Amino acid sequence: MQASAIGPAEEPSSILWGLDPIFSAFARLYVRDILQMTESTQVPGIYFYNSHPINKVDILGTVVYKRERDDFFCYGVDDGTGVINCLCWKSDAFKEEDHSVREKHSVEAYGNFNLVTELRKLRQAQKERSCLDIGEVLRVRGWVKTSRQQREIMGSTYYKVNDPVMAVQIAWMMEVPRLYRECYNKTIQLNPTATGDSSVSMFSKATNIIKDFFKQKMVTRFRPYDIQDLLQPLVFSQPQKAPEDQQPVAGLSACQQLHQLLKKVLEDLQNEGVIYRRVKSQDEVYDVTVQDKDLLLAVKDVISQDSKREKHAEKGCHILHILSAVRQRHSLNVSRAALELVLKSLECSSDIVSTSDSHYTVF
Amino acid sequence: MLPAAAVFHFPWEINSGAVKDGESVRTFGRLVCYQPEESRATLSAHHAANEHTVVIHTLFVEPFNPILGAQYLVLGEIENAEEVDVRVQARVLNCIDGVNVALLQKAINEQRSFFRERECTQDGVAQPGDAT
Numbered sequence: 001m002q003a004s005a006i007g008p009a010e011e012p013s014s015i016l017w018g019l020d021p022i023f024s025a026f027a028r029l030y031v032r033d034i035l036q037m038t039e040s041t042q043v044p045g046i047y048f049y050n051s052h053p054i055n056k057v058d059i060l061g062t063v064v065y066k067r068e069r070d071d072f073f074c075y076g077v078d079d080g081t082g083v084i085n086c087l088c089w090k091s092d093a094f095k096e097e098d099h100s101v102r103e104k105h106s107v108e109a110y111g112n113f114n115l116v117t118e119l120r121k122l123r124q125a126q127k128e129r130s131c132l133d134i135g136e137v138l139r140v141r142g143w144v145k146t147s148r149q150q151r152e153i154m155g156s157t158y159y160k161v162n163d164p165v166m167a168v169q170i171a172w173m174m175e176v177p178r179l180y181r182e183c184y185n186k187t188i189q190l191n192p193t194a195t196g197d198s199s200v201s202m203f204s205k206a207t208n209i210i211k212d213f214f215k216q217k218m219v220t221r222f223r224p225y226d227i228q229d230l231l232q233p234l235v236f237s238q239p240q241k242a243p244e245d246q247q248p249v250a251g252l253s254a255c256q257q258l259h260q261l262l263k264k265v266l267e268d269l270q271n272e273g274v275i276y277r278r279v280k281s282q283d284e285v286y287d288v289t290v291q292d293k294d295l296l297l298a299v300k301d302v303i304s305q306d307s308k309r310e311k312h313a314e315k316g317c318h319i320l321h322i323l324s325a326v327r328q329r330h331s332l333n334v335s336r337a338a339l340e341l342v343l344k345s346l347e348c349s350s351d352i353v354s355t356s357d358s359h360y361t362v363f
Numbered sequence: 364m365l366p367a368a369a370v371f372h373f374p375w376e377i378n379s380g381a382v383k384d385g386e387s388v389r390t391f392g393r394l395v396c397y398q399p400e401e402s403r404a405t406l407s408a409h410h411a412a413n414e415h416t417v418v419i420h421t422l423f424v425e426p427f428n429p430i431l432g433a434q435y436l437v438l439g440e441i442e443n444a445e446e447v448d449v450r451v452q453a454r455v456l457n458c459i460d461g462v463n464v465a466l467l468q469k470a471i472n473e474q475r476s477f478f479r480e481r482e483c484t485q486d487g488v489a490q491p492g493d494a495t
Contacts, residue, residue: 062389062455064365064366064438064454065366076365076366078366078368078369079368080370080371080389080474081368081370082368083365083366083367083368084365134455135438135455135457164460165459165461165462166436166459166463169470170463170466170467170470173471174470177473177476177477180477181477
């Protein structure tokens with residue numbers, strides 16, 4: 001009967017809970033479901049609805065029970081599916097009545113605006129909104145707790161909802177089923193090795209392999225066939241693993257796939273500015289941007305020379321100015337992304353200093 | 364102790380015998396009659412060309428400001444009284460005049476169909492599990 005009841009064996013590992021977006025949201029669950037959720041065996045205070053880990057909820061309902069203590073109210077809230085106790089702490093506004101009276105003498109009126117009076121009005125309004133009677137509508141956001149075998153909500157935010165024509169309640173009743181259908185009732189597979197779309201993940205894996213390779217071997221320039229072998233294991237391990245997923249490229253041979261992947265990776269790395277081609281010729285040679293000493297030197301020279309000029313003396317050189325100068329001096333194919341990487345790397349080594357987000361100078 | 368959850372029922376369901384004695388309900392209707400000496404109010408609603416009335420025992424919510432002709436929301440327990448078939452022992456009686464009744468009905472139906480749908484799928488899921 002309970003969809004929420006799952007065995008401890010099925011409970012996802014706590015390390016994966018953060019991957020579920022519902023975990024970090026105040027879930028608008030029905031009170032009935034809040035009462036029936038199973039508590040986690042790993043971490044008390046966490047509950048499971050439909051294998052979604054939940055510790056915060058957001059509810060709206062009619063107050064059907066009220067008990068007042070010195071520090072808090074205890075409201076029984078009925079949303080039509082269940083009744084739950086909500087512990088609502090009184091704010092300081094409740095205790096500070098005497099203060100506001102004492103402070104009266106220091107009041108200075110600026111025109112009609114009197115800060116102390118306004119503050120008192122605000123406190124009054126706050127107080128009115130937090131003190132409810134039976135039959136009034138309350139909205140509570142808070143943490144789900146179990147104390148003395150009773151499930152309750154430890155309110156973090158709560159207020160009386162003025163709802164004379166039930167507009168808020170109706171809107172809530174319409175919205176919650178939608179939230180259930182779109183979020184809470186959908187099971188998401190919290191799987192540490194889940195990588196989503198296989199072609200996308202293969203692409204990102206490939207990009208990372210290449211980037212790591214550049215870093216480890218301090219590659220300065222290369223031709224595509226130099227790095228082609230690096231991607232081979234990715235492509236050749238793919239078809240055995242998921243032949244169905246590869247439908248669209250099924251007609252291609254592994255070799256063609258490899259070429260395609262490489263082309264895509266190189267394109268992406270160029271867009272990121274990680275690599276660039278100094279000279280565009282038949283011979284496909286790529287330079288690794290931050291390893292290109294000539295480029296770094298060129299950029300440094302441009303900045304150190306031009307920031308001495310009166311025009312740039314105050315703010316330093318603008319990135320677009322540097323870009324055009326470098327293109328003239330070094331290579332026409334330097335992209336802005338590549339230049340930004342170079343500037344970042346020069347700044348990290350304190351060769352240059354940024355004066356704003358797009359101006360650079362040398363001391 | 365917390366009372367039981369008051370589930371939404373349409374006024375025409377209250378007298379139809381669909382709700383049991385002692386069950387907590389919430390319903391709505393236009394206040395057509397109030398007899399303070401008997402603590403008895405009558406709500407009425409139109410449905411399928413019929414007028415349906417719900418008798419409310421108002422002892423626990425008095426004094427309240429009765430506005431004849433206004434929409435009210437009542438929350439309470441069903442009890443079988445002698446003089447009428449069924450009456451609602453009110454715990455909450457709120458004036459909600461100006462409410463969009465059609466929209467409220469839609470919202471109630473929406474909620475019901477959601478629960479029905481969920482129970483169906485759960486039964487569907489639960490049965491194969493039970494069989495093994």
